[in-house]
Amino acid sequence: MSEKLINKGIRPDGRKLDEIRPLKIKAGVVDRADGSAYVEFGTTKVISAVYGPKKVHPRHMEKSKKAILKVRYNMIPFSVYDRKRPGYDKRSVEIAKVVSEALENVIFLEEFPKSAIDIDMEIIQADAGTRVAAITAASVALADAGIPMRGLISSVAAGRVEGNIVLDLTKEEEDASDAIDLPVAMLARTGEITLLQMDGDASVDEIEKIVRMTEKGCKDIEKIQGKALIEKYNANTA
Numbered sequence: 661m662s663e664k665l666i667n668k669g670i671r672p673d674g675r676k677l678d679e680i681r682p683l684k685i686k687a688g689v690v691d692r693a694d695g696s697a698y699v700e701f702g703t704t705k706v707i708s709a710v711y712g713p714k715k716v717h718p719r720h721m722e723k724s725k726k727a728i729l730k731v732r733y734n735m736i737p738f739s740v741y742d743r744k745r746p747g748y749d750k751r752s753v754e755i756a757k758v759v760s761e762a763l764e765n766v767i768f769l770e771e772f773p774k775s776a777i778d779i780d781m782e783i784i785q786a787d788a789g790t791r792v793a794a795i796t797a798a799s800v801a802l803a804d805a806g807i808p809m810r811g812l813i814s815s816v817a818a819g820r821v822e823g824n825i826v827l828d829l830t831k832e833e834e835d836a837s838d839a840i841d842l843p844v845a846m847l848a849r850t851g852e853i854t855l856l857q858m859d860g861d862a863s864v865d866e867i868e869k870i871v872r873m874t875e876k877g878c879k880d881i882e883k884i885q886g887k888a889l890i891e892k893y894n895a896n897t898a
């Protein structure tokens with residue numbers, strides 16, 4: 661039988677079951693964007709840049725009563741071990757769509773009719789959890805761009821590995837034979853869920869525990885997102 665990944669509640673990287681990976685967030689990392697952020701969940705690394713509100717191209721996509729979001733998610737070739745083919749694929753298009761839906765309900769889009777807000781997310785290094793890192797970064801980038809929102813969206817995955825409910829899975833954990841992984845995005849201030857995805861099988865009880873674990877994770881992440889924005893603001897006003 662193969663060796664277990666989780667022994668006595670300790671994971672391969674030394675974390676407890678309910679711990680996120682070391683999280684680093686820096687706001688305002690791209691001079692040429694209106695807002696930006698860099699996020700690291702352990703070795704998963706993402707940059708997000710926000711442009712706008714600006715004119716819509718092509719014009720026919722414009723909405724008379726609100727702004728539209730144009731979201732791009734891209735994994736750069738050296739983000740994974742087997743150099744990835746450059747460019748967008750089916751997976752990146754699907755992720756961009758769910759990220760857009762996870763963010764749009766908290767943005768006051770009606771304040772910017774006939775405009776577009778572009779959100780770019782580049783995955784620099786991937787070790788699972790790229791969509792949740794991307795959402796966490798995009799939310800800080802939107803706030804950094806001064807886009808009005810009901811609050812910050814925070815995002816993390818939790819799941820099951822070898823029968824244990826765990827927070828913020830690595831690729832090694834995700835690849836375990838019984839593993840399931842539920843990425844969740846949340847308006848952490850209210851606990852409102854804006855993204856919840858799952859493949860595989862789980863009991864209602866497991867799903868409830870997993871979602872509760874992401875709630876705790878999102879609340880911790882929101883504090884670090886807020887700190888990153890305050891640090892950027894303080895640096896600008898010093």
Ligand code: ADP
Nearest residue numbers: 740741742744786787788789790791792831843
């Ligand atoms: P997420 O990154 O949001 O967890 P997935 O579950 O689709 O999304 O992917 C899990 C992980 O699998 C990624 O973070 C990455 O480490 C790896 N992965 C995804 N797509 C590729 C790819 N085309 N080539 C190599 N590894 C990939």
